[in-house]
Amino acid sequence: MEERKIRVLVAKPGLDGHDRGAKVIARAFRDAGMEVIYTGLHQTPEQIVEAAIQEDVDVVGMSVLSGAHMTIFPRVKELLDENGADNIILMGGGTIPDDDITELTEKGYAKALFTPGTSTDDIVAWIRGAVQ
Amino acid sequence: MHELVERLLDGDRRAAARIITLIENNAREKEQLLRELFPHTGRAFVLGITGSPGAGKSSLADSLTSYFRKQGLTIGVIAVDPTSPFSGGAILGDRIRMQEHALDKGVFIRSMGTRGSLGGLARATKEAIKVLDAYGRDMILVETVGVGQSELDIMATADTTMVVLNPGTGDSIQTIKAGIMEIADVFVVNKCDRDGADKMAAEVNAMLDLGHGQNPNWRPPVVKTSTLDGRGIPELVEAVNRHREFAVSSGEFAKRRAQQLKAEVTETVEHYLKELLWQKAEAGGEMDKLLEDAAQRLLDPYTIARRILSVFDTVD
Ligand code: B12
Ligand SMILES: Nc1nc2c(ncn2[C@@H]2O[C@H](COP(=O)(O)OP(=O)(O)OP(=O)(O)O)[C@@H](O)[C@H]2O)c(=O)[nH]1
């Protein structure tokens, strides 16, 4: 009997030191029965993608509160594609303005982005729906 | 041959990663994958790292990886963290300490949740070791969840096991008493940058004076390390290598590997037997009825168990 488990890499890219949100999310995912790989602060896009591949995650979730989302999401998406890991869902959250969310999701750099105040239940439900 | 096995033998890390997932998830292909991988296994050296939570197992795996990489060895790391018994989820955080190796293609790191297994490793850890072995890793480091009730899994899995202790923690000596003696091939007193490392090492040595280990000809060395400044890491590698040489020349290595194979066959038989039993029993479909009768005290659990087992009376 196959027992699938959703695996998620929760990553903090760049110099951004705000890790509360990432930790809250990691715990919420664990409590929802998922396996969360947390790699700590200051990750480069290359490190994030390599970890995602070795850990064979279903989802990469990036937490960005530094304002660098417009460069980081496209770069990680590009690396995932280059490495043949385009099956991995890229999403995330943090302080990201609405217009930027629209642009990032429309261009396919992120599947979904969640801003401060979103309930973790909603995020969990979204992941469950997206991973099929 | 399964396409993923072909790709793995070609050095494709994504195939290695996916095979581990399929095995972990108990996927349909699992047995075929393991059967096809098996001829390519047996080459890697498996180094177990166990010790209390926070003792520095991941940090040591990181330091050792750096050291072995400089010697040109390729490394696999399997780091196990506990799965929450309530949600079935887990936060796997061992990788945090090893991220400097993330871009080194000679290092493959995989985190695993215990998924209900209680012996310090995940049920699929041994199989993940095989995957990385067939993938061609020279050395595979296995980090357990931390000394718990029963940490014997690692002994039955690794070629050399190191037990990591810290200075100034009164409970370390307690854990030694609780049976760590049998597990350790090498003792590590990590965080020796802190006070009390010498005292700790002396205490361990005093314990060893009273008797030790499974093999009377091997007295586990006690090595002091600090992953902060790298102190003691070369000595630790030297101790591991010495144990390895001892194990090979004394026949201990062959003995352990033979025991591992035997355990594996036994476990597999029992596992299949269990699956077969429940398949047959559930096909009979009378379980619910029997349980109802038990609730009414019309039947007892022992009679029910016998009745369920009777599916084997008519083995075809
Ligand atoms: C607490 C805080 C800090 C703490 C951080 C403590 C810590 N360890 O995390 C401290 C005081 C250290 C700090 C420092 C700084 N901060 Co500050 N900080 C905040 C503050 C007030 C709250 C952030 C927080 O923890 N929220 C609680 C968590 C639970 O919410 P969250 O992270 O937003 O997460 C939610 C969602 O965003 C989403 N989410 C987040 N991550 C992820 C990931 C995934 C995968 C998913 C699915 C969802 C998701 O889900 C979560 C639940 O709803 C915000 C303002 C704000 N209202 O956001 C500013 C804020 C983020 N900080 C800001 C700034 C500028 C700084 C500093 C540069 C200030 C300075 N000049 O020194 C430093 C930089 C520190 C650094 N090294 O990066 C700015 C960032 C501006 C920007 N984006 O351009 C903000 C927005 C304040 C502001 N309005 O100016 N900060
Ligand atoms: N002072 C000191 N701290 C250390 C040393 N090695 C590790 N640490 C710290 O000890 C803490 C735990 O280290 P880890 O390597 O995560 O320990 P672990 O045994 O893998 O922990 P778990 O996997 O959670 O059981 C971290 O904060 C490390 O920085 C050391 O040699 N000296």
Ligand SMILES: [Mg+2]
């Ligand atoms: Mg660890």
